[in-house]
Amino acid sequence: MTCTRRRTKRKVGAKELVVEEEEAATAGGNMSSVADCGVKPLQTAMKMAKAAIQCDGGGEHKEAYCEYLRTINYISHALLEDAATQSVAASEELAAVEVERMLTLAEQCLERARSFVEEKKKSADPPDLSASDPPDLSASDPPDISASAPASSGAHRTTVLPLAIAAHTEQREGTDPTATSELSPFLPPEIFQRLQTEESRDATKKELTPIEQASRLNQKLKANYEARLARLAPGQASQKTSLKLSLQRQMMENLIIAKARQDAVSFCRQLVSLLVD
Structure with missing residues (x-):
């Protein structure tokens, strides 16, 4: 042969x-x-x-x-x-x-x-989100999908953006007597520069896992949702519901994708370890 x-x-x-x-x-x-x-x-x-x-x-x-x-x-x-x-x-x-x-x-x-x-x-x-009343996301915290990840400075940095927007809004309302409750979508240059500096510093410390990346992305989506919600008129209830459902769907999709990527990385590491042995 x-x-x-x-x-x-x-x-x-x-x-x-x-x-x-x-x-x-x-x-x-x-x-x-x-x-x-x-x-x-x-x-x-x-x-x-x-x-x-x-x-x-x-x-x-x-x-x-x-x-x-x-x-x-x-x-x-x-x-x-x-x-x-x-x-x-x-x-x-x-x-x-x-x-x-x-x-x-x-x-x-x-x-x-x-x-x-x-x-x-x-x-x-996908789960039927319209069958039940959507949760009041504006009054509750977003789901913590990074609870299993080790605590780091990156987890603290994810809360800087909404806090910075809130502080900027309070400063405008306190100094400008004609200011309304409308939330500006733009941050002051000093706050934006500080966020960029912290983000680059955290990126050099360690590489984020897919779950941590999804958590940060959901935090940004939550902040954007709150900004858009603040600009709506009181009578636009249907549009508020649409925004809530859209935010919930995007956050859930991010979680599913991150979980799949995390499983793939874990499986590849186990398989490589087996091949090396």
Whole structure:
């Protein structure tokens, strides 16, 4: 039996990766043929999982989902064929560590594939927000989606923007007798410069996680919502309700996207750790 080396190109995102694969000259691609070529099933499964990770990281979710399923299918067929064709003694000669790592790899691929299905289900069936009265977001704090993240100076900085706007409004009302309750959408230069300085300082300290990024974005959306709400006339109740629903939908979408990104990062780290070991 002869072995051939195939050089293929896989396009992931904007990059084109070149992958070398060894395959048997005979068709079928069973486990014994792969072993004759000197490539262990675990190595082939790791290459397939690596391709899935690259698609996942490049935002090609459908292709990544298919690659995860192909990896699971290959591992199950390889182990099944080995168990059916080899004797008990020969099966014991196959390293138990190798079998365990293949099963662990299949479990992680299955977990990631399940997360794609759950994410698609959430995006396809959003909660009916119009069925119940929207919560009074102007009188309550936004949801704290970064409660599990470690406390840092970045969490404190997220509250600077609405506080700065409120302080600026009180200063205008106290100094200008003709000032109304209308809230200006623009900040004074000194406050804006201070926010920019704090933001750049926090960016150099540490890289934010997707959950922390979504939390800051929701804080900005909340501040923008309060500013627009203050400019509405008292009789525009329907428009206030529309603004509340829009804010709630955007914050929920940010949370779902951040959770999916966080799961992808965590899964990739676990898989890389498995490949390194």
